[in-house]
Amino acid sequence: MKLALVGVGAVGSRMVDRILEVEADTGRAFTRGNALVCDIARTPADGFDAVPEDQRVLLGDTHERVTAEGVEGDLELAADVAGADLPEFRRALDSLAIHESDGVLLVADLGSATGSGAGSVLVEELQGLYDEPLYVLGALPADDDGGTAALNAARALRSVVPTADSTLAFDRETWPGDPERDDDPEIRALATRVATLFAAGELDSPVVAENAMDSSDLIRTLEPGGVSSIGYASTDVEPDERGFLGRLLAWFSRSTDDDEATDAAKVKSLVQRAANTRLTIPCEVSSAERALVVLSGPPSELSRRGFESARQWLEAEADTVEILAGDDPRPRSSTLEAVVIFSNVTDVPRIDTLQRRALDVQAAREGEPASDDDADDARADAASETRDADGVDAADSDSGAGDASDDAPLIEDAEAVADDASE
Amino acid sequence: MKLATIGVGNAGSKIVDRMLEFESRTDRNLCRHVHAINTARTDLAKPDYIPEERRVLIGDTNQKAKGHGVGGDVEIGAEVAKADLDEIRRAFDDVEIHTVDAILVVAGLGGGSGSGGGPVVIDALQEMYDEPVYALGVLPGEYEGGRPALNAARSLQSFVSKVDNFIGFDNDAWRAREQTIEEGYEQMNRELAARLVTLLAAGETDDSDVAENAMDSSDIIRTLDTGGVSSIGYAATQVEDTSEGLLDRWSSDSQRVNRDDGSQATKIKGLVRRAVNSRLTLPGEVSSADRALAVISGPPSEFSRKGIESARQWLEQEADTVEVLVGDDPRENSPRLSAAVLLSNVTEAPRIDQIQNQAVDAQEKIAEQEAVREEQINDLITDDNNDLDPVV
Ligand SMILES: Nc1nc2c(ncn2[C@@H]2O[C@H](COP(=O)(O)OP(=O)(O)OP(=O)(O)O)[C@@H](O)[C@H]2O)c(=O)[nH]1
Ligand SMILES: Nc1nc2c(ncn2[C@@H]2O[C@H](COP(=O)(O)OP(=O)(O)OP(=O)(O)O)[C@@H](O)[C@H]2O)c(=O)[nH]1
Ligand SMILES: [Mg+2]
Ligand SMILES: [Mg+2]
Numbered sequence A: 001m002k003l004a005l006v007g008v009g010a011v012g013s014r015m016v017d018r019i020l021e022v023e024a025d026t027g028r029a030f031t032r033g034n035a036l037v038c039d040i041a042r043t044p045a046d047g048f049d050a051v052p053e054d055q056r057v058l059l060g061d062t063h064e065r066v067t068a069e070g071v072e073g074d075l076e077l078a079a080d081v082a083g084a085d086l087p088e089f090r091r092a093l094d095s096l097a098i099h100e101s102d103g104v105l106l107v108a109d110l111g112s113a114t115g116s117g118a119g120s121v122l123v124e125e126l127q128g129l130y131d132e133p134l135y136v137l138g139a140l141p142a143d144d145d146g147g148t149a150a151l152n153a154a155r156a157l158r159s160v161v162p163t164a165d166s167t168l169a170f171d172r173e174t175w176p177g178d179p180e181r182d183d184d185p186e187i188r189a190l191a192t193r194v195a196t197l198f199a200a201g202e203l204d205s206p207v208v209a210e211n212a213m214d215s216s217d218l219i220r221t222l223e224p225g226g227v228s229s230i231g232y233a234s235t236d237v238e239p240d241e242r243g244f245l246g247r248l249l250a251w252f253s254r255s256t257d258d259d260e261a262t263d264a265a266k267v268k269s270l271v272q273r274a275a276n277t278r279l280t281i282p283c284e285v286s287s288a289e290r291a292l293v294v295l296s297g298p299p300s301e302l303s304r305r306g307f308e309s310a311r312q313w314l315e316a317e318a319d320t321v322e323i324l325a326g327d328d329p330r331p332r333s334s335t336l337e338a339v340v341i342f343s344n345v346t347d348v349p350r351i352d353t354l355q356r357r358a359l360d361v362q363a364a365r366e367g368e369p370a371s372d373d374d375a376d377d378a379r380a381d382a383a384s385e386t387r388d389a390d391g392v393d394a395a396d397s398d399s400g401a402g403d404a405s406d407d408a409p410l411i412e413d414a415e416a417v418a419d420d421a422s423e
Numbered sequence B: 001m002k003l004a005t006i007g008v009g010n011a012g013s014k015i016v017d018r019m020l021e022f023e024s025r026t027d028r029n030l031c032r033h034v035h036a037i038n039t040a041r042t043d044l045a046k047p048d049y050i051p052e053e054r055r056v057l058i059g060d061t062n063q064k065a066k067g068h069g070v071g072g073d074v075e076i077g078a079e080v081a082k083a084d085l086d087e088i089r090r091a092f093d094d095v096e097i098h099t100v101d102a103i104l105v106v107a108g109l110g111g112g113s114g115s116g117g118g119p120v121v122i123d124a125l126q127e128m129y130d131e132p133v134y135a136l137g138v139l140p141g142e143y144e145g146g147r148p149a150l151n152a153a154r155s156l157q158s159f160v161s162k163v164d165n166f167i168g169f170d171n172d173a174w175r176a177r178e179q180t181i182e183e184g185y186e187q188m189n190r191e192l193a194a195r196l197v198t199l200l201a202a203g204e205t206d207d208s209d210v211a212e213n214a215m216d217s218s219d220i221i222r223t224l225d226t227g228g229v230s231s232i233g234y235a236a237t238q239v240e241d242t243s244e245g246l247l248d249r250w251s252s253d254s255q256r257v258n259r260d261d262g263s264q265a266t267k268i269k270g271l272v273r274r275a276v277n278s279r280l281t282l283p284g285e286v287s288s289a290d291r292a293l294a295v296i297s298g299p300p301s302e303f304s305r306k307g308i309e310s311a312r313q314w315l316e317q318e319a320d321t322v323e324v325l326v327g328d329d330p331r332e333n334s335p336r337l338s339a340a341v342l343l344s345n346v347t348e349a350p351r352i353d354q355i356q357n358q359a360v361d362a363q364e365k366i367a368e369q370e371a372v373r374e375e376q377i378n379d380l381i382t383d384d385n386n387d388l389d390p391v392v
Helices: A009-025 A075-084 A086-093 A113-129 A147-163 A185-199 A215-222 A244-252 A256-276 A304-318 A349-367 A373-397 A400-412 A414-422 B009-026 B074-083 B085-092 B113-128 B146-162 B181-200 B217-224 B261-277 B305-319 B350-381
Strands: A003-008 A035-040 A056-059 A103-109 A134-140 A166-171 A227-236 A290-297 A323-329 A335-343 B003-008 B031-038 B055-057 B102-108 B133-139 B165-170 B229-238 B291-298 B324-330 B336-344
Touching (some): A003 A113, A009 A113, A009 A185, A035 A075, A035 A113, A075 A113, A103 A113, A113 A147, A134 A147, A134 A349, A147 A166, A147 B350, A185 A290, A185 A335, A215 A323, A215 A335, A227 A256, A227 B350, A256 A290, A256 A304, A304 A323, A304 A335, A304 B181, A323 B181, B003 B009, B003 B113, B009 B031, B009 B102, B009 B133, B031 B113, B074 B085, B074 B113, B085 B113, B113 B133, B113 B146, B133 B146, B146 B165, B181 B291, B217 B291, B217 B324, B229 B261, B261 B291, B261 B336, B305 B324
Parallel strands (some): A003 A035, A003 A103, A103 A134, A134 A166, A166 A227, A290 A323, B003 B102, B031 B055, B133 B165, B165 B229
Antiparallel strands (some): A227 A335, B229 B336, B291 B336
């Protein structure tokens, strides 16, 4: 799938840089450098490896309240700046061949002020500008990122999810890597998932698939919108294109029936591993509305029986009949990979956690409107500890009533909270 | 007979490609015209035998396809084909229709392009030509899941109502085991191609000097006249090489053929019986067939009038119909004697009922999920009391 990437904020921009690197390193061709990064700051950041200078745009560099640090954690400022600088943003977009792309992927750290504030505004703008599907790869903050990050993310989700065609979330709690470091293995692994998924259907292998997963397959899978999660697993195998002697030896040592059974089991367990271990965002897989799975590797390793039963397993696991499955033969590859996407997962505990944390921060802020963020966080964390302690019974009884009474004070002051937030 | 053969979608193109391969390997000349029509550029790069200029990409300017398939969506498959009807018709312009007896459209029914686009292509062909238009439709395996079953159940209705006859192929019955994905499809497609080509290539020359029992195109067309859903059975056996040295003696371990007519007759009847009892392209109740036709293909020295007669009698009983034709298809240099049996309008095919049931369940499930989609997404991104505001 030909994709135009748009990175927003420092983290989003670095992520774009990482994805481009993985694309180049793995010989894939789905963006072909079609990428733009934008940040709010006085001076442009450097240290990009793959995004050329003329594809980096600076927003708000003349805005009076933007400092050397950028928006200094002010989400509303980030949103205002992005809104005011839309003409600038649109001009920068001209350098992207979006109409020749099959979709746009906006990448942002939704826990940051710029990612959340400017990200939400730019998602809306991009959705209005183009007919191509707009996806968001959004980082959700880890616990250690603090309450403000949780609030930023919880609010961004409410803007981004309904606007984007699908929001691929990744959870910094399970994916703690540092995007600023270009050798961070976690971030690379994450970028690999994105690249493997979106590179499907680009004719970049000498062998044509029996059932290629093409951009239309991916677009259809993501069509329900909502939040999506990507799973991936790989295992080392022998490439098909060995020397003649190697093939001969392999042929002699092949005790067909047993080997085939092992191949089938290998493929099935690989797909199971992809679906079960460390999704980009942990979720209840059975809450997915659609799923897509691609099996990639040397053709001789792509066991038909294994893939068929993996697909059946997936249909039961994701509890949906909307499963698209494809092969991606790569004769020279020495890995067997499975990538799975669960589209529109609606049971995502991590998002509930972020919302609870966000409510605490919001409640703390409302108590003392003029406070700075760090103090907010401290107060919110204290509040959340109290709440957690109080919440034991409520959680045990597992009833909505407990939640309601916890949150009851907020309802009365809901307007005050909103006013505070938009200040 | 002589065919214009059109593969629609990925499966359709791959199967047509294997038909051409089988033809070229067995010196037949069935497909006088071929086309592969698809919405996916990637898939169109796959065939080995279909000439480049016969591969037609449709929907490449369509926002929903863009040359990348239709994602298994039948509606879009049909929509895209309809929008590009002029292009499809233009592609058929160079079909010299007087040189063919019939048109065959080949498609997989589980996806979007073949399943949705196939019926649109068939409509265009029926409108343009007087020749009969047949379809070979691949039914998805149960293991493929609910969506392909739903696509197939819906598309089957369109196909059957539009074509002069629909020949079924059941991926479930032909599910390969111990193989790679590629080998599995290749083997299925080769088995299917052998059946289709052996059956339909009978009478391709329509020579007057061939044997009196020769099958000709009009026999096949007559048998297919019933409409409905049909199935093909097939069996083959090696024959003793008569033209010395043409083949290495790789048939040396096959038993010597005794050339008296009695045993040849037994052999032919046995072959037809084996074909009918073999795995059919679409498993079904043989006695529910409306008409039947058997083609005996191989070196004329193997033919036997008595064999044809007793095969016909046996088939009449088995298919429980008097509308049975059995005939020869002389292939002078063939190392094999084969029988392809067409069971036309088979009304009892359990797999079709299964697919319909699977489809009904799938349709319900999809509707249920769609009904709660908005609400569930909203629940996910909204805190319990709706206290958190969106950014914009
Ligand atoms: N929370 C907070 N962060 C600040 C402040 N001033 C500077 N920052 C820095 O900003 C960084 C990330 O916070 P945000 O301002 O939300 O990030 P951002 O630059 O808007 O967003 P990204 O570019 O996507 O990272 C932190 O690492 C802080 O060092 C401040 O007053 N509050
Ligand atoms: N027998 C056989 N069946 C196949 C083959 N490839 C695919 N199929 C079947 O055909 C169905 C449709 O798949 P495709 O032909 O790939 O789909 P398409 O018509 O190109 O449509 P889209 O991919 O949705 O654009 C599948 O569900 C399979 O059941 C093949 O090589 N042989
Ligand atoms: Mg396809
Ligand atoms: Mg919730």
